[in-house]
Amino acid sequence: MLQIDDVRVGYHRSSVLHGVSVEVPRDGVAAVLGHNGAGKSTLLRAAVGLLTPTSGTIRLDGEDITRRKPHERVARGMAYVPQGQQSFPHLTTAENLQLVADGRRRGKESVAEALDLFPALRALSNRRAGLLSGGQRQQLAIARALVTEPRLLLLD
Ligand SMILES: Nc1ncnc2c1ncn2[C@@H]1O[C@H](COP(=O)(O)OP(=O)(O)O)[C@@H](O)[C@H]1O
Ligand SMILES: [Mg+2]
Structure with missing residues (x-):
């Protein structure tokens, strides 16, 4: 369902992931393990479109969504729960x-x-x-x- 293929991504000039590939099968679960700072959150930010890879592709059901905005990915059925559990603190x-x-x-x-x-x-x-x-x-x-x-x- 989700195919992350040879993705390179980071922040400004610092590159964090150097060619990472992950596949999540339909009706399946994939877990990514790694030590603190390994790049797990970075990978998920790229998956949902908060970061744009410098190379590699991200596909959802075969469609290339590498350059799609987060809201376009949500419209296609993705949802993201950030690590920091961010909500709007002043709203109920x-x-x-x-x-x-x-x-x-x-x-x-x-x-x-x-x-x-x-x-x-x-x-x-x-x-x-x-x-x-x-x-x-x-x-x-x-x-x-x-x-x-x-x-x-x-x-x-
Ligand atoms: N907003 C950011 N700007 C610059 N570097 C960052 C930022 N967020 C994370 N990093 C760096 O990217 C690397 C991977 O971080 P992260 O993806 O948060 O790791 P994990 O989630 O696996 O603990 C770390 O070296 C971290 O310092
Ligand atoms: Mg993290």
Whole structure:
């Protein structure tokens, strides 16, 4: 489903990944292991389009998405849960989910379904995300990604 082929990517002049290839099969799971600073987050940022490789290709279901913007990848079924569990700290739990749901045909239903998976979040609907615990914030970050009803979930 996702094919990362010989990707080189880094930050400004510092290159981090020197030709990395990973394949995620349809209905499958792939795990990337590596020590701190090995480049796992960098790889996922490239996969979702936050970083653009200097060479190599990224394909989703055969389509070359190497130069596609993140929102175009999300529209094609990718969702990304960043390592830092970033949410908008001044918005409530409910607002963080609603922000993603806005404009989506099944927005309301998908928020309800995401909350069914994380019942603890329901009780925290009106709490600002910045005041959640680390684990609760992690739940919110995953729930938020699930609101897009992804076919491929990238978990950092
Ligand atoms: N925003 C950034 N700017 C410059 N260098 C970065 C940035 N983020 C990470 N790096 C560097 O890229 C390398 C890989 O980092 P990262 O992908 O975060 O590793 P991992 O997720 O495997 O711990 C590290 O050497 C790190 O210092
Ligand atoms: Mg990391």
